[in-house]
Structures are given as structure tokens and as C-alpha cells.
Amino acid sequence: MILVTGATGNLGQSAVKQLQQHLPLNEFSVLARSQNKAQQYLNQGMKVIYGDFDQPQTLEEAFRGIKKLLLISTMEQNRFEQHKNVIDAAKKAGVKHIFYTSLAIQNIETSAVKDLMISHFQTEDYLKASGLKYTILRNSMYAEAIPQIIGEQAIATGLALAGGAGKVPYALRAEFGEAAANALMQDGHENKIYSLVGSRTYSYQDIADLLSEISKQKVNYQNLDDASYRDMLHSIGLPDFIVYLTHGTVADMQQHQYEVHRTDLEKLLGRKTQALTDYLTTVYTTNS
Structure with missing residues (x-):
């Protein structure tokens, strides 16, 4: 039996969708804090198990009979404590293998968001020390983050950020979810760490050029200095x-x-x- 946590979130929904296409409903289930949030799965005849990462007493019972667990990382301030609760309960319940969605980055120690993202690597270390089989899926940045950062009106306004010439191997959230589900359904991933990154890397100048092609008008990228970019973010509230x-x-x-x-x-x-x-065309054609 496979159990997917975070199944009501976007990444979790993508993973569940892939499992639905390849497995009978009695071979996997989803974890949810609220039956209401998981109503879509109940309507499809899927098994929904109650569990709350902040209430460890709910997790051990939830995990009984589970062989493989997909632990989709949370975005809470106490993320490591939540993940630790999951790993501890999984071990007590007899779960054999945990798949964890982490972060693909060069060096967390020099990251500007180390305080938030270090919890991914604390979770990795705790999972590896648990004695459970593990598969760590280090995801790169979602393509869906692009309009959140540059704005949905970027064709009209241009791009103004402090990104320099750095590049990102973006991939779609659906692709990460599909990959996670495939790993769950396969053998041979025990005690492996994978860096899941897109096939190509893109800078903000590349994105501006793609938006220019899509819109058939010039979209500029202004590379701001660090202080100006921070001030701009504050100025928009x-x-x-x-x-x-x-x-x-x-x-x-x-x-x-x-x-x-x-x-x-x-x-x-x-x-x-x-x-x-393809993704940018969909987003910026819709919003134009």
C-alpha cells in the first residue's frame, strides 16, 4: 500500500493523478487533515486517512499497513519538526520506505534562504539516520513560480529583478508529481538521492526573450541591484x-x-x- 501526504496540494494532486492512471484504488491512499479538503478523493472512491503532522498521535495509526510513504514537504515554519513527527510515526508503524520531496540547490550553507530551506536537509539527514529505506527527490524550482516572481503582466511591464545572469532548470509541478509517483511504483530506488531538474536552464533574460517571441513585442529585463530590488518588493506592500x-x-x-x-x-x-x-505561452496568452 502506498500513502501520499500533501495530497490536497498541487504537487500531491499531480502525484495522485499519476497513481490513479496506473494502479487500482485499493493499492494507494491519501492522507488529509480534513475530510472536506479531500472530498474530491472520497467522491472518486479513494481511501482517505486522517492525519495531522502537528499531532503525532494521529500519525502512527494512519501509517499502519503502509509500505511506501510519499512525504511531500510542507512550507510551515516548523517544517523539520513536522517531518520528524512523520518519520518517527512511520518507523513505529512499520512503514518500509519513505520518499521525501526536498530541494535541488548547489550549496544550502551559502543560500540566501538558508534559514527556511535548511529544514529540507535536516529532514534528509534525519531520514537517512532512521534506518528506514529512503528516496530523496530534490526538486528544482517550479515553472509555476515564474509568474509569481515576475508578475502576470510582465509582457506589459517588463522584468525588473536582481537575478543577474543566473539560470534555473525549471520544470512543471505536474512533471515533479508524475516523477514522484513513478518512483513510488518502481523498484530500485532504495537509499537513493535524485536531483530532479528540467532539461534546460533559463535566465531572466531568456524568459524576457521568450515573452518577446510570444507577444511579438520587445520585453525588457532590467537587472536591478540587490538593495533596489528589496526596496521594490517592500514598496508594493x-x-x-x-x-x-x-x-x-x-x-x-x-x-x-x-x-x-x-x-x-x-x-x-x-x-x-x-x-x-509552452508554459509561458499558456500563462501569458491567458493573461494578456
Whole structure:
């Protein structure tokens, strides 16, 4: 039996969709804190198990009879504590193998968002020390993050960021979910660490050029200095945490932190990842 956590989130839904296409419903289930949030799965005849990462007493019972567990990382401030609760409960319940979605980055120690993202690597270390079989799926940045960072009106406004010439091997969230599900359904991934990155890397100048092609008008990329970019984020009224996350993420791009080159994602998908121009065309044609 396979259990997917975070199944009501976007990545989890993509993983579940792939499992649905290849496995009978009695071979996998989903974990949810709320039956209401998981109603779509109940309507499809899927088994929904109650469990809350912040209530460890709910997890051990939830995990009984589970062989493989997909632990989709959370975005909470106490992320490592939540993940630790999951790993401890899984071990007590007899789970054999945990698949964990982590972060593909060059060096977490020099990351501008180390304070937030170090919990991924704390989780990795704790999982490896648990004695359970593990598969660590280090995901690169989602393509869906692009409009969140550059804005949905970027064709009209241009791009103004402090990203330098750094590049990112973007892939779609659906591709990461599909790859995770494929790994769950296969053997031979025990005690492996995979860097799941897109087939091509893109800078903000590359993105501006693609938007120019899509719109048939010139879209400029203005490479701001670090202080000006931070001030701009504050000026549009973003909460302090979002400023920290956005500014730090873009700073990591500038420092080439995301330039990881591997074919692990292609191998799990059985193909190259979708070209970024296809995604940008969909987003920016819709919003134009």
C-alpha cells in the first residue's frame, strides 16, 4: 500500500493523478487533515486517512499497513519538526520506505534562504539516520513560480529583478508529481538521492526573450541591484516573509545556486521536460 501526504496540494494532486492512471484504488491512499479538503478523493472512491503532522498521535495509526510513504514537504515554519513527527510515526508503524520531496540547490550553507530551506536537509539527514529505506527527490524550482516572481503582466511591464545572469532548470509541478509517483511504483530506488531538474536552464533574460517571441513585442529585463530590488518588493506592500523569500530566492538565482545539471527527472519521466515556452505561452496568452 502506498500513502501520499500533501495530497490536497498541487504537487500531491499531480502525484495522485499519476497513481490513479496506473494502479487500482485499493493499492494507494491519501492522507488529509480534513475530510472536506479531500472530498474530491472520497467522491472518486479513494481511501482517505486522517492525519495531522502537528499531532503525532494521529500519525502512527494512519501509517499502519503502509509500505511506501510519499512525504511531500510542507512550507510551515516548523517544517523539520513536522517531518520528524512523520518519520518517527512511520518507523513505529512499520512503514518500509519513505520518499521525501526536498530541494535541488548547489550549496544550502551559502543560500540566501538558508534559514527556511535548511529544514529540507535536516529532514534528509534525519531520514537517512532512521534506518528506514529512503528516496530523496530534490526538486528544482517550479515553472509555476515564474509568474509569481515576475508578475502576470510582465509582457506589459517588463522584468525588473536582481537575478543577474543566473539560470534555473525549471520544470512543471505536474512533471515533479508524475516523477514522484513513478518512483513510488518502481523498484530500485532504495537509499537513493535524485536531483530532479528540467532539461534546460533559463535566465531572466531568456524568459524576457521568450515573452518577446510570444507577444511579438520587445520585453525588457532590467537587472536591478540587490538593495533596489528589496526596496521594490517592500514598496508594493508584500509581507515581510514574502519579501524575504522572494528576494532570497532571486539572490540564489543570481549566485547560480539552482544551476544543477542532472538527467534524473528525464529518466523518471521517460522523456525530456516540457519546453518553458509552452508554459509561458499558456500563462501569458491567458493573461494578456
